[in-house]
Amino acid sequence: MSEDRRLRVLRAIVQDYVHTSEPVGSKALLERHHLGVSAATVRNDMAVLEEEGLIAAPHTSAGRVPTDAGYRLFVDRLSAIKPMSAAEQRAISQFLEGAVDLDDVVDRTVRLLSSLTRQVAVVQYPSLSRSSVRHVELVPIGGERLLVVLITTTGRVEQRVIDVGTDLVTDDGEQALATLRAELNRATSGRTLAEASTELSGVPERLDPALRDLVRAISTALQDALVEEREERVVLAGTANLARVGPDFTTSLGPVLEALEEHVVLLKLLGTVAEEGGGVAVRIGHENPYAGLHTTSMVTTGYGAGTDLVAGLGVVGPTRMDYPTTMAAVRAVATYVSRILAQ
Amino acid sequence: MSEDRRLRVLRAIVQDYVHTSEPVGSKALLERHHLGVSAATVRNDMAVLEEEGLIAAPHTSAGRVPTDAGYRLFVDRLSAIKPMSAAEQRAISQFLEGAVDLDDVVDRTVRLLSSLTRQVAVVQYPSLSRSSVRHVELVPIGGERLLVVLITTTGRVEQRVIDVGTDLVTDDGEQALATLRAELNRATSGRTLAEASTELSGVPERLDPALRDLVRAISTALQDALVEEREERVVLAGTANLARVGPDFTTSLGPVLEALEEHVVLLKLLGTVAEEGGGVAVRIGHENPYAGLHTTSMVTTGYGAGTDLVAGLGVVGPTRMDYPTTMAAVRAVATYVSRILAQ
DNA sequence: GGCTGGCACTCCCGCGCCGGGAGTGCCAAT
């Protein structure tokens, strides 16, 4: 009883099933893979694999289908991420080069990823909590309102309107704003948002008392920006690919679409990034904490300017997916996006 | 042969079909609507309606189903937009009140609309080409790069990075920027983007020649922002509702999802706003120019601060939808969003 | 002990058949 061959059989089953979408039987396996053994032997192996919970039969006397555990073993030990061809790499790179701003980068990325994998792509905007302040700008608008514009090193621009007690569109006001602007930027520039926010607690002492409240308001505005729910964003593309999966998937379609609308859930899943497997994390079927995604797998990784990750991206597809290729695409896209962001 | 009664029959058919999702027969009709006539009479009317192309039978000896033309007649002449209850109006208003910025307004709007109608909601961001300049801000970043931040009256904030020839992080540079900033805002504030852009052609004459190139660059940046494809944005919500429609709709699902990803198409459809019917436009089935949407209807309207429309919103659903209710929801949401935007 | 060919068995799947029922179209009568 060769443990080794049994795993080869499992691999063959996964590959065939991914390819044909139909339960694979012992005979069909032999036709497409030249394992050097007979159908009967394969059947024995299959029986053991089923015993171990790696494959299952939809009903007696049908072919076998990989279970979630089977896929898990496959991605962990039986497959290698396919390297992408030079041509593909060039295409990816060129497609992303053309982006003019962050929105455009994210937009292109998500489209690219979905068309490369022919699945649903998910891309998270660079997380504010992991970004640093590049610049803070104060813009007086209307009478007593102030627009605070925050520009991060990751290229995100966030704005918030603050009500101030006094009219700022005066010479005095302009003067005060200029001072404050310089002061603010000195205190926050280069720091993460969290650091910047605490740092601002110290600034008021040195300033005109009248401005203290204002600074405090700005500090809380920064803090506000860090509240997850509100400022973490994800974008999707390629949901139409779900419809192509096959008839067996149509029942899952509703729940999956619902899950994809729960951006909070997606963010959580994109957030937990694994380090094994070239930084690409795979969550298969029921491994997924969210019930709506039990029929799907998620392949994710992190990206960011330089080495520190600022966000995640990945794809969602049926558990029956081509893992090596998908993982390759996800990894490649992440690499190139990171390169672009680093400028 | 009473023309009037025949239309009442059509109306009854539409209502029943929308309600049951099944072809409606003469007998079933009588049970649910007390038209004062017999089944045979209804059958005669149905025959005529079919002749006129307003209803159709899936096969001989089945009930009738409205055609696109039937729905059209229904919305044009046989139905009135249902007023929303005071409670509903309050709920809508309160839900939208809580928004803190434009992104939040749009996000809440699209969620609200999809949950009210239980269909796919589509909301366009206020169009840049129909917005006016509130403020232009110049932020020097890095060595020789300048970030131009444009804030519109509709609350949108657009940014663009410009490469300038000289280093601006000097005292002289700061000085020049301050002048330029004031000059720019005087020239553009309150104008539409298009006006502002042309207006800027005049500014350079009065300025230090060294700055002319810069102004020209800013002018083209404004122009850039007007290029449709790039800066018109739409957001969707409630795609999961498509899966709930029914088994007969599953085949259309793929094409519809594809169509919904073509934001350019959606924008075009949201753009052409009709004035009849309380400003709510309905595009039914094949009336839709895009093949992927032939099985769906789209109910749209415009919204904006005050009287001038700056963008569109609406829903996409199966042609078999509850038009009066949907139209009411679309109209109500548009009204309240407009109110919020007007602040 | 592991591999193999053979064989009986199971169960799905597609097919044709059939009865019931909903719905129609037509006609003669009012």
Add this chain to the structure above:
DNA sequence: ATTGGCACTCCCGGCGCGGGAGTGCCAGCC
């Protein structure tokens, strides 16, 4: 113009029935 009656059509669900793919097991063989 409307109505009741009636014959007809066609879908739909259930049933039975091979055919076929696939399995499990066993006895033999290396």
